[in-house]
Amino acid sequence: MRRALAALVLALASSLLPPTGVVAQQGAVVLRPDRVFDGDAMHEGWAVLVQDGKIAAAGPSVRVPSGAKEIRLTGMTLLPGIIEGHGHEFLHPYDETPWNDQVLFESLGERVARATVHVRKELMAGITTERDLGTEGAGFADVGLRDAINKGIIPGPRLLVAGRAIVALGSYGVKGAPEWDLPKGGMEASGLDGVEEATRVHIGHGVDWVKVYADYRWGPHGQARPTFTEEEIARIVEVSASSGRYVSAHASTDEGMRRATLAGVRTIEHGDGGTAETFKLMADHHVGFCPTLAATDATAQYAGWKKGTDPEPRSVQNKRKMFQLALQSGVAMCMGGDVGVFSHGDNVREAVLMAEYGMDPVAVLHAATAGNADIFDLPDRGRVEAGLLADLMAVKGDPSTDMKLLYDVTFVMKGGEVVRQP
Numbered sequence: 001m002r003r004a005l006a007a008l009v010l011a012l013a014s015s016l017l018p019p020t021g022v023v024a025q026q027g028a029v030v031l032r033p034d035r036v037f038d039g040d041a042m043h044e045g046w047a048v049l050v051q052d053g054k055i056a057a058a059g060p061s062v063r064v065p066s067g068a069k070e071i072r073l074t075g076m077t078l079l080p081g082i083i084e085g086h087g088h089e090f091l092h093p094y095d096e097t098p099w100n101d102q103v104l105f106e107s108l109g110e111r112v113a114r115a116t117v118h119v120r121k122e123l124m125a126g127i128t129t130e131r132d133l134g135t136e137g138a139g140f141a142d143v144g145l146r147d148a149i150n151k152g153i154i155p156g157p158r159l160l161v162a163g164r165a166i167v168a169l170g171s172y173g174v175k176g177a178p179e180w181d182l183p184k185g186g187m188e189a190s191g192l193d194g195v196e197e198a199t200r201v202h203i204g205h206g207v208d209w210v211k212v213y214a215d216y217r218w219g220p221h222g223q224a225r226p227t228f229t230e231e232e233i234a235r236i237v238e239v240s241a242s243s244g245r246y247v248s249a250h251a252s253t254d255e256g257m258r259r260a261t262l263a264g265v266r267t268i269e270h271g272d273g274g275t276a277e278t279f280k281l282m283a284d285h286h287v288g289f290c291p292t293l294a295a296t297d298a299t300a301q302y303a304g305w306k307k308g309t310d311p312e313p314r315s316v317q318n319k320r321k322m323f324q325l326a327l328q329s330g331v332a333m334c335m336g337g338d339v340g341v342f343s344h345g346d347n348v349r350e351a352v353l354m355a356e357y358g359m360d361p362v363a364v365l366h367a368a369t370a371g372n373a374d375i376f377d378l379p380d381r382g383r384v385e386a387g388l389l390a391d392l393m394a395v396k397g398d399p400s401t402d403m404k405l406l407y408d409v410t411f412v413m414k415g416g417e418v419v420r421q422p
């Protein structure tokens with residue numbers, strides 16, 4: 001009776017599923033790819049046994065229980081599901097609709113509807129966890145989006161969300177004529193009491209991470225300049241830490257990065273103006289770094305750069321140089337491209353650029369999986385290792401020889417459920 005009921009539930013569920021098909025797995029499953037990237041190194045001839053949503057065993061000689069279903073992934077590499085380090089589910093590419101217009105003219109309903117499409121595309125692309133760093137005007141809708149995914153209402157990656165994000169009073173858009181008080185893409189705060197309250201409001205609304213904008217383009221000529229004082233950022237970190245949460249800082253100026261590092265944030269995003277000295281300071285303070293190479297690559301093209309034909313614009317040249325400084329410093333590198341600025345599902349554009357700009361391909365694959373798990377303090381995922389969540393993906397060929405193969409996703413499993421198969 002119970003089994004019949006389960007079959008009925010399964011049949012009902014599958015009638016509601018997206019066309020790619022989510023197939024619930026019963027019992028043990030053994031995966032046999034050509035090779036496995038375990039989060040740290042590549043291994044030929046490994047098999048991976050999955051049971052009860054978790055990885056039960058992985059290695060060259062896995063003992064397979066009788067009755068286990070076998071999935072052959074011939075010619076493919078199995079990897080941990082990708083952990084996107086920096087995304088915005090409530091944004092879509094700026095060449096479709098400029099950021100200002102998304103914040104001002106798209107209703108919350110439309111933005112939520114779009115986000116449900118984005119998360120599905122990402123899961124199908126092998127992104128099984130994503131850190132979302134701010135809804136950019138869509139309130140705390142990310143909290144509900146995360147919960148809807150966790151309840152199985154819609155397919156998507158496991159989300160770590162940051163809510164509205166905290167911006168310094170007067171620094172952030174949308175900006176119009178000074179007469180008008182326009183809606184902002186983040187929650188404005190000012191002073192130690194102000195930032196403390198904003199942090200507590202975020203915690204109270206159920207965020208996983210607290211995001212702060214340590215600088216922004218509010219200089220006299222629109223150039224990036226620090227916003228919050230080091231003391232204000234430190235207060236945000238203190239309140240967040242006492243609640244068991246980490247802080248991520250947007251910072252593209254050297255001084256903003258320095259203040260955020262000394263204030264105790266866990267990760268810094270962008271880093272365009274970072275000096276060798278500041279990257280070293282970040283490494284010494286164990287601050288992770290998301291270089292968001294893909295965001296710069298995308299916005300340069302939106303501004304008219306014809307990649308492959310035109311010479312690289314200064315912003316892209318600068319990003320390459322900055323990335324070299326970061327690599328030489330030994331700072332822990334996060335794979336986070338600021339997806340949302342470009343299309344959801346194309347998340348690995350960042351990994352491709354990291355390799356293209358000179359990072360060792362195996363180190364890039366590590367950053368996108370185990371590295372991000374370490375930086376985000378997620379010991380239950382990011383590696384192919386017994387006891388961890390069965391969040392896995394496979395691609396054609398060997399991505400350590402050509403990072404673009406990360407786009408060729410053939411298989412995705414989340415929590416032991418096959419989401420996509422060859």
Ligand SMILES: [Zn+2]
Nearest residue numbers: 086088133338
């Ligand atoms: Zn961002």
